Amino acid sequence: MLIEKPLILITNDDGDFAKGIAVLTELMTQLGEVVVVAPDGPRSAQSNALTVTQPIRFHLLEEHDGLTRYSCSGTPTDCVKLAINEIVPRKPDLLVSGINHGSNAAVNVIYSGTMGAVLEGCENGIPSVGFSICDYSPDADFSAFAPYIVEIARKVLANGLDHGICLNVNAPSGPIKGMKVARQCDGRWVKEIVKKTDPRDRAYYWLTGEFENHEPESTDTDEWALANGLVSVVPTKIDMTSHEQLSKIADLLK
Amino acid sequence: MLIEKPLILITNDDGDFAKGIAVLTELMTQLGEVVVVAPDGPRSAQSNALTVTQPIRFHLLEEHDGLTRYSCSGTPTDCVKLAINEIVPRKPDLLVSGINHGSNAAVNVIYSGTMGAVLEGCENGIPSVGFSICDYSPDADFSAFAPYIVEIARKVLANGLDHGICLNVNAPSGPIKGMKVARQCDGRWVKEIVKKTDPRDRAYYWLTGEFENHEPESTDTDEWALANGLVSVVPTKIDMTSHEQLSKIADLLK
Numbered sequence: 001m002l003i004e005k006p007l008i009l010i011t012n013d014d015g016d017f018a019k020g021i022a023v024l025t026e027l028m029t030q031l032g033e034v035v036v037v038a039p040d041g042p043r044s045a046q047s048n049a050l051t052v053t054q055p056i057r058f059h060l061l062e063e064h065d066g067l068t069r070y071s072c073s074g075t076p077t078d079c080v081k082l083a084i085n086e087i088v089p090r091k092p093d094l095l096v097s098g099i100n101h102g103s104n105a106a107v108n109v110i111y112s113g114t115m116g117a118v119l120e121g122c123e124n125g126i127p128s129v130g131f132s133i134c135d136y137s138p139d140a141d142f143s144a145f146a147p148y149i150v151e152i153a154r155k156v157l158a159n160g161l162d163h164g165i166c167l168n169v170n171a172p173s174g175p176i177k178g179m180k181v182a183r184q185c186d187g188r189w190v191k192e193i194v195k196k197t198d199p200r201d202r203a204y205y206w207l208t209g210e211f212e213n214h215e216p217e218s219t220d221t222d223e224w225a226l227a228n229g230l231v232s233v234v235p236t237k238i239d240m241t242s243h244e245q246l247s248k249i250a251d252l253l254k
Numbered sequence: 255m256l257i258e259k260p261l262i263l264i265t266n267d268d269g270d271f272a273k274g275i276a277v278l279t280e281l282m283t284q285l286g287e288v289v290v291v292a293p294d295g296p297r298s299a300q301s302n303a304l305t306v307t308q309p310i311r312f313h314l315l316e317e318h319d320g321l322t323r324y325s326c327s328g329t330p331t332d333c334v335k336l337a338i339n340e341i342v343p344r345k346p347d348l349l350v351s352g353i354n355h356g357s358n359a360a361v362n363v364i365y366s367g368t369m370g371a372v373l374e375g376c377e378n379g380i381p382s383v384g385f386s387i388c389d390y391s392p393d394a395d396f397s398a399f400a401p402y403i404v405e406i407a408r409k410v411l412a413n414g415l416d417h418g419i420c421l422n423v424n425a426p427s428g429p430i431k432g433m434k435v436a437r438q439c440d441g442r443w444v445k446e447i448v449k450k451t452d453p454r455d456r457a458y459y460w461l462t463g464e465f466e467n468h469e470p471e472s473t474d475t476d477e478w479a480l481a482n483g484l485v486s487v488v489p490t491k492i493d494m495t496s497h498e499q500l501s502k503i504a505d506l507l508k
Binding site: 042044045046047048049050051052053055056057058075077078081082085086107109110111116119123124125151152155156159162164165167179181183184186188191192193195196202203204205206207233234235236237238239240241242243245246247248249250252253 | 296298299300301302303304305306307309310311312329331332335336339340361363364365370373377378379405406409410413416418419421433435436437438440442445446447449450456457458459460461487488489490491492493494495496497499500501502503504506507
């Protein structure tokens with residue numbers, strides 16, 4: 001009996017030549033047939049942005065047994081839409097995004113291009129997981145994280161994920177002691193703007209910032225897990241409704 | 255006794271010359287001191303995208319009693335970060351975004367630049383509301399929506415919103431029968447890609463699509479409210495954790 005291998009779609013936001021996606025691609029070829037559709041350059045902090053005022057293009061980079069790689073001019077979310085609608089032969093059994101060079105824990109989930117792609121896969125009914133490491137270096141070391149990635153991907157392939165649910169997985173940069181399912185930590189970015197002056201004496205501004213953890217004592221958050229040497233796994237959902245607030249807001253607007 | 259007027263920050267994703275932001279600005283000057291920091295052109299579907307690979311600039315458009323308007327080179331989320339960190343004299347009492355020309359109901363919340371700005375305001379502890387109308391025309395008629403906008407803004411100014419909660423308000427395009435607090439409808443975009451061929455015989459792709467409502471019978475969703483002539487108000491939250499799934503995912507990964 002011929003058993004079809006799982007079809008795995010891969011993308012990222014650091015671009016198709018980043019080390020993170022090369023490592024992720026290598027790991028996923030152990031588990032199934034892999035199609036990579038990734039941006040042709042860095043698209044960090046692109047969230048779920050879509051390209052709507054200009055066309056998108058893609059082209060084949062390489063194709064051989066079990067692995068096909070495309071480069072796309074769009075955002076990570078564009079890549080997923082294009083892959084699903086035009087490239088893959090059937091709905092993928094798994095979408096993985098990353099490995100992102102840098103944390104997508106806490107509120108970073110709303111800015112992250114890596115997680116934008118994951119939400120897009122989830123929205124399309126594909127079990128979807130984002131992988132990130134708390135190391136912004138282009139040469140980040142993913143070796144300690146790799147076995148966790150394979151284990152999570154295997155289990156999600158075998159069991160799927162519930163409708164509207166995806167996973168946001170982050171790893172600490174150093175040695176890893178284990179894994180913890182956690183919730184998104186409450187916190188915010190501060191000191192976010194650096195002002196500079198150009199040679200014509202006009203001001204310009206760079207985004208930057210420091211993350212301020214609003215609940216450093218809580219032990220059930222992704223930030224706590226990461227600070228304690230654990231891989232954090234946050235079940236993340238497309239439905240942004242605060243169901244708890246429905247009646248309160250109805251009272252407010254009465 | 256001198257009572258300080260409320261400070262209201264306004265942005266949008268259709269750009270600072272869109273009719274929607276002009277109407278919203280006019281309405282808000284009835285309620286307080288207004289500062290507008292809006293993109294210098296269309297930034298639709300920019301989600302929570304940040305400008306990180308190049309600098310951002312802004313310049314003053316006009317300043318007179320009770321109203322100051324700036325134009326910014328960045329995304330809607332950039333506008334809010336820049337406004338809070340560099341422009342406004344104190345934390346605004348209210349952030350409003352829009353009025354968007356087009357629906358931000360259902361899953362559109364994750365792609366919307368309008369709602370990206372609202373989530374950013376919320377993340378910074380500012381009561382924040384996004385207003386959108388289901389009419390993509392540059393000359394959309396906002397007159398039936400206007401009294402609802404003023405009422406909601408007044409109530410949010412008076413009562414605030416809970417930590418991590420913002421509002422996603424959408425209006426139908428025709429006459430309005432009332433207002434309903436609702437949840438984000440489950441559904442997805444389909445037929446999302448149009449393929450074309452350029453004069454050099456190379457393929458290019460445009461994003462487009464049709465929204466498919468997965469629960470047309472449910473009467474508690476934003477899509478139902480809009481289809482029935484009601485303004486929909488969805489309490490929306492920054493925390494994307496599926497708290498309900500924490501133990502299930504822990505079991506899955508055991």
